[in-house]
Amino acid sequence: MNIGMSDVTLLxxxxxxxxxxLAALWVFVEALNARExxxxxxxxxxxxAAISMCAACVLGGYWYLSFYPAEKAIVLRGPWPxxxxxxxxxxxxxxxxxxxxALYLPVAAAxxxxxxxxxxxxxxxxxxxxxxxGIVIEGAGAIIDHSVKIALLGSR
Amino acid sequence: xxxxxxxxGRATAAFALSASIAILFNTLLACVKDAVxxxxxxxxxxxxxxxxxxxxxxxxxxxxxxxxLMKTGLPQEVTPRKLISFLTASVVxxxxxxxSWYALF
Numbered sequence: 001m002n003i004g005m006s007d008v009t010l011l012x013x014x015x016x017x018x019x020x021x022l023a024a025l026w027v028f029v030e031a032l033n034a035r036e037x038x039x040x041x042x043x044x045x046x047x048x049a050a051i052s053m054c055a056a057c058v059l060g061g062y063w064y065l066s067f068y069p070a071e072k073a074i075v076l077r078g079p080w081p082x083x084x085x086x087x088x089x090x091x092x093x094x095x096x097x098x099x100x101x102a103l104y105l106p107v108a109a110a111x112x113x114x115x116x117x118x119x120x121x122x123x124x125x126x127x128x129x130x131x132x133x134g135i136v137i138e139g140a141g142a143i144i145d146h147s148v149k150i151a152l153l154g155s156r
Numbered sequence: 157x158x159x160x161x162x163x164x165g166r167a168t169a170a171f172a173l174s175a176s177i178a179i180l181f182n183t184l185l186a187c188v189k190d191a192v193x194x195x196x197x198x199x200x201x202x203x204x205x206x207x208x209x210x211x212x213x214x215x216x217x218x219x220x221x222x223x224x225l226m227k228t229g230l231p232q233e234v235t236p237r238k239l240i241s242f243l244t245a246s247v248v249x250x251x252x253x254x255x256s257w258y259a260l261f
Contacts, residue, residue, distance in 0.1 A: 057211070065205050089258040092207060093186040096214045097179050097250055103218065104175045108168050118162040118236035122172060125240050129247045136251075 006067040013060035014141060020052030020102055021134030027109060028127035034113035034120050042123070046109035049130060053102035057095065064092060071148050078151020083144045091140040098133045101126050164239065167222075169231035172239045174222035176246040182214045183250040187257050 026045040030038050068088075075084045105126050111119035164172065189196045189206055199206035225231050231239065 061208065061211065064207065086255070086258045090255050093182065093210070093254050094251060096182045096211055097247065099211075100175050100178050100182070100214060100218050101247070103215070104171050107171045107222075111165050111168055116162050116164075118164055118240075119168060122164060122168060122236065122240055122243075125244055129244070133247070133251065 006063065009059050009063040009067070013056050013063055014138070016052045016056035016059060017134060017138060017141075020049050020056055020098075021131055021138070023049035023052055024102070024105065024127045024130035024134065027105065028124060028131060031109075031113055031120055031123045031127065036112075036114050039112065039114060042113060043106065043109050046106040046123075046127075049127075050102045050106050053099050053130075057099050060095065071144075074151045075144065075147050078147060079154060080143075080147035080150060083147030087140040087143045087147075091137050091144070094133060094140075095137055098130055098137060101130045101133070105130065162236065163232060164236050166226055166229060166232055169234065169236075169239060170226035170229075171218070171222040172243055173225055173231045173234070174218050176239075176243045177221060178214050178218040179243075179246045179250045181217055182210070183253045183257075185210055185213065186254060190257070190261065 023045050027042055027049060030042045030045065034042065072084055072088070075081060075088075105123070108119060108123045108126055111123075113120040113123055163169075189199060189210070196206050199209040203209040203212060
């Protein structure tokens with residue numbers, strides 16, 4: 001089995017993206033029932049979401065700049081060029097939105113959510129936004145990945 | 157504003173507003189750099205790739221604006237409901253804006 005740097009970087013990017021999305025979902029569920037007892041867990045999950053999304057950004061950015069141009073050429077020549085022109089272009093810019101929300105989440109989660117309904121509503125809103133945009137980005141990644149596969153299978 | 161109503165902390169309110177603005181700025185910059193090749197080339201020259209420059213600009217704007225707003229304390233005067241609505245609207249508008257831009261242009 002030959003696992004290259006491109007594979008490690010790309011899969012690491014996806015793993016951290018999913019981890020960040022799941023951490024945000026965890027924050028959302030805990031914040032629904034915010035109490036003094038789970039305040040520390042909420043803050044740790046929010047920090048995990050921010051760290052995971054930063055790692056996903058660094059790995060994804062490195063892969064996008066170093067390895068994607070070759071795949072982009074395959075996608076554009078294949079039957080699904082929209083996978084690049086729409087899905088990749090949207091994904092690579094939508095990710096910054098998720099990253100900003102993930103960086104903000106620990107700031108909002110530092111409040112005493114069990115005593116402050118306004119801060120709790122803010123955390124719920126931010127966490128849910130990370131989950132939704134995270135799922136959309138993962139889905140776009142799957143479409144891009146599949147478009148490379150069908151382009152290569154079609155050329156055989 | 158009702159003084160008894162729950163308020164957001166100084167940092168939470170300031171960074172909520174800066175996050176909303178940075179999110180809208182990100183979508184605007186993505187569209188403008190596509191429409192103006194000179195800007196895209198300039199961004200390529202700044203950090204090696206326009207995508208990298210855009211990411212650095214977004215994160216810098218988020219932190220710098222958040223710190224400035226935190227110092228002024230002004231976002232705390234805005235009701236939490238308005239801040240949450242503005243952030244949610246920014247996320248929805250920016251997402252739809254990006255997808256529409258790349259679908260149509």
